[in-house]
Amino acid sequence: MTPLPFLLLAGLALCAFFAFSFASQKLRLPSVLVYIVMGAGLSFLFPDKEVIHTAAEIGIVLLFFILGMEFPLARMVTISRRIWPAGLLDVLLNLGGAMALAFLFGLDLMSALIIGSVAYATSSSISAKMLEEQKRLANPEAEFILALLIFEDLVAPLLVSFIAGAQTGEDAGAGFILILLGKISLLVFGAVFIGHFGFKRLEAFMGRHMQQDYMPLLTTGIALAYAGAAMWLGLSEILGAFLAGMMLSESGKSKDLEHMVSPLRDVTLPFFFFWFGTTISFGEGVPLIPMMITLILWAVLGKIVTAYAGSRIFGLSPKVSCRAGFSMVHRGEFSAIIASLAVPQLRVFSGIYILATAFIGVYLFQKAPNLANFYHQHRGRR
Secondary structure, eight states: OOOOOHHHHHHHHHHHHHHHHHHHHHTTOOHHHHHHHHHHHHGGGOSOOHHHHHHHHHHHHHHHHHHHTTOOHHHHHHHHHHHHHHHHHHIIIIIIHHHHHHHHTTOOHHHHHHHHHHTTOBOHHHHHHHHHHTTOTTSHHHHHHHHHHHHHHHHHHHHHHHHHHHTTTOOOSHHHHHHHHHHHHHHHHHHHHHHHHTGGGGHHHHHHHTTSTTHHHHHHHHHHHHHHHHHHTTSOHHHHHHHHHHHHHTTTOHHHHHHHHHHHHHHHHHHHHHHHHHTOOOTTOOOOHHHHHHHHHHHHHHHHHHHHHHHHHHTOOHHHHHHHHTTOOOBOHHHHHHHTTSOHHHHHHHHHHHHHHHHHHHHHHHHHHHHHHHHHHHHHHO
C-alpha cells in the first residue's frame, strides 16, 4: 500500500487536533490530556514517529521560549525573594518524597530521580487554563499559584538537563556534575550577557521593525538556535529555549514578540503531547501497580501540603491557602517532557501517572472553593 503523503497526514492531524480540542473545551477537559490519550490510542498508525517528533520538538521549544519571555531578570529576582521557602518545600516533598518512595520500591537511583522529577512540577498550562475558566485569576491565591509555578518552571529545566546529560552514559559522579553545572552556567551567563548588552539596547530598533514580515524569522531563529546550542552542549533544548525567551524579554517587547510567535506554537505544540502519547504502549499491562498507587496518593497529599503550607508562609489566610492547596495536584507538560527521557517501562508508568494525577487534579481544582468553604466552616466551629 502506498504511504500517505506527508501533507495529507499533517492536514488530517491538525484537523483532528482541532476537533478534539473543541470537544475538550465543551467537556471542560484540558486539551493536553486529550492529545496524550489521542496519541496513545492512535500510536499503531505511526510506526515511524520521526516527523511527529520533529514537529513536537519545535512546539515544546516555542512553548518555553514564550514562557521565558515572561521572566525578565528583575522579575525573576523579585519573585524568588517571596516564593523560595514554598519552592524548597515543593522540591523536598514532591521531588524528594516521590524519589524516596520509588527508591524504596527497588528502583535504582537514576530511575528514582526520573520518577521524582515526573512527580515534581504542577502543570503550568492546565493551571493557567483552569484559573481562567473558573474565573479565579483575581483571587488572592492566584498570585501564589503562579509564583510557585514560576519557581517550578525554573527548577524543572535543570532537572531535564541533568537527566538528559546522565542518559548519555557518562558516569554521573562529582566530575560529571561539575561539568554539567559548568555548561549550564555558560548557557545562563551567555543569555544574561546577550540580553543585557544586546537586546536591551535594541528596543528602539525592534519597535520600529516589529510589524515587518521578517521579524518572525529573527524571533523564531533565536529560539531554535539557542535551544540547539543547549543540545550541542549536551543539555536540554528546553533550558536553551527558556533562556532565549529571557534574553528577548530584555528588549521590552515581550508582548509583541509573544503575539508574533504564538500562532506557530499553537500549531506545533499539540504534536508534542500527541507524540508523547504514541510512546505509551499498554501491550504488557500496567507496570509497578503498588508503586503507582502509592505515588498517586503521594502526588495528591504532597501538593496539598506544599501549597497550603507555602501559601501560609506567603501570607495568605487559612481559607485561601486551603483553596490553593487543592488547586495544584495536576501534572502535565514538564512531567511529559521528563518521562520522554525514561526507558519504555517507566515511560508507560509515567504516562499513566500523568493522566491519573491530571484528571484528579482537574477535579480537585473545580471543587477547591467548596472544599475551602467546608474547611473554613469546620475550622470556625473548633
